[in-house]
Amino acid sequence: MFRLDPSSGVPTYLQLVQQVEHALRLGYLKPGDQLPKVRDVVAALAINPNTVLKAYRELETKGLTAGRPGQGTFIQATLRQVALPELAGLRRSLLGWLATADTAGLAEDGIVALFTSVLREFHGHGGAGGETEGVA
Amino acid sequence: MNVIEASGLGKRYGSTWALRQCTLAIPEGHVAALVGPNGAGKTTLLNLAVGLWVPTAGTVTVLGGTPAGSPAALDGIAFVAQDTPLYKNLSVADMLHLTRNLNRRFDQGYAKTRLDELGIPLARKAGRLSGGQQAQLALTLALARRPRLLVLDEPMASLDPLARHDFMATVMTAMAGEGEGEVGGGVVGGAFLARPDRA
Numbered sequence: 001m002f003r004l005d006p007s008s009g010v011p012t013y014l015q016l017v018q019q020v021e022h023a024l025r026l027g028y029l030k031p032g033d034q035l036p037k038v039r040d041v042v043a044a045l046a047i048n049p050n051t052v053l054k055a056y057r058e059l060e061t062k063g064l065t066a067g068r069p070g071q072g073t074f075i076q077a078t079l080r081q082v083a084l085p086e087l088a089g090l091r092r093s094l095l096g097w098l099a100t101a102d103t104a105g106l107a108e109d110g111i112v113a114l115f116t117s118v119l120r121e122f123h124g125h126g127g128a129g130g131e132t133e134g135v136a
Numbered sequence: 137m138n139v140i141e142a143s144g145l146g147k148r149y150g151s152t153w154a155l156r157q158c159t160l161a162i163p164e165g166h167v168a169a170l171v172g173p174n175g176a177g178k179t180t181l182l183n184l185a186v187g188l189w190v191p192t193a194g195t196v197t198v199l200g201g202t203p204a205g206s207p208a209a210l211d212g213i214a215f216v217a218q219d220t221p222l223y224k225n226l227s228v229a230d231m232l233h234l235t236r237n238l239n240r241r242f243d244q245g246y247a248k249t250r251l252d253e254l255g256i257p258l259a260r261k262a263g264r265l266s267g268g269q270q271a272q273l274a275l276t277l278a279l280a281r282r283p284r285l286l287v288l289d290e291p292m293a294s295l296d297p298l299a300r301h302d303f304m305a306t307v308m309t310a311m312a313g314e315g316e317g318e319v320g321g322g323v324v325g326g327a328f329l330a331r332p333d334r335a
Contacts, residue, residue, distance in 0.1 A: 042309050042311075046302075046305035047304075049308060049311055
């Protein structure tokens with residue numbers, strides 16, 4: 001299910017889109033999976049149904065989902081660039097790094113700042129353009 | 137279709153203009169919010185739109201050109217005024233009975249189910265419910281009329297954040313409709329809610 005961060009400054013519909021994209025990248029969602037019904041999202045988050053419809057339309061335009069009349073919206077494509085076992089390995093090493101940062105006394109905000117800055121530096125050094133996206 | 141359309145609308149009390157030269161159109165299928173400081177004329181505009189007051193100047197129509205306040209307009213509009221207007225001495229069941237008999241259309245099944253989901257006891261007097269429950273009861277009575285346009289005036293002023301969330305969830309779920317592809321519109325601060333005709 002979706003979670004909203006009212007203080008993020010990111011428009012609500014975009015938060016929904018990004019969360020589906022993240023779930024796809026991390027393999028939590030795969031082709032054939034059904035997205036929650038608009039009505040259920042609305043009931044859970046207390047947001048305008050038009051906002052949910054806008055997010056679902058955007059996902060469809062991006063070719064990530066497809067609506068089946070009378071059934072709902074289903075995942076159609078995948079965004080995963082890395083295979084699952086490899087992803088698990090990367091996740092483990094990141095967890096290890098986080099533990100080191102934590103021991104060193106770096107707080108969450110500091111970790112995000114450091115990560116964002118290093119990521120930018122990496123891309124700046126011919127790490128290829130890559131899409132830029134707000135840190136969620 | 138516009139659910140509310142005003143042109144040069146104005147209302148004067150004695151020598152004071154509460155609202156002046158107001159021109160706006162709200163298309164169906166939208167939630168619209170009126171925002172403005174105290175005394176900006178939000179409540180005046182809403183009261184004119186639902187037909188409680190008569191304009192001093194200009195015109196206002198609802199639901200695609202129907203004059204505000206006409207029987208056809210009243211039939212399609214539900215209005216929850218400021219401070220959740222309920223008869224505090226009546227039980228919830230009596231409020232239900234009253235509203236059902238004062239309106240041509242009333243979805244008793246929806247109202248009962250909704251109150252049950254909210255855990256609002258039918259035997260309790262309306263005035264003994266919590267603020268959040270009173271707001272939900274007023275909203276449920278309004279929605280059970282199956283309006284094409286819902287107008288809410290300061291619906292959440294006295295509610296805590298949790299009750300606000302629940303209240304908005306009820307409004308938005310009603311707007312999402314029971315069926316497929318059915319989306320209405322609304323105002324908050326004054327909230328309008330409309331549903332397109334079931335084609």
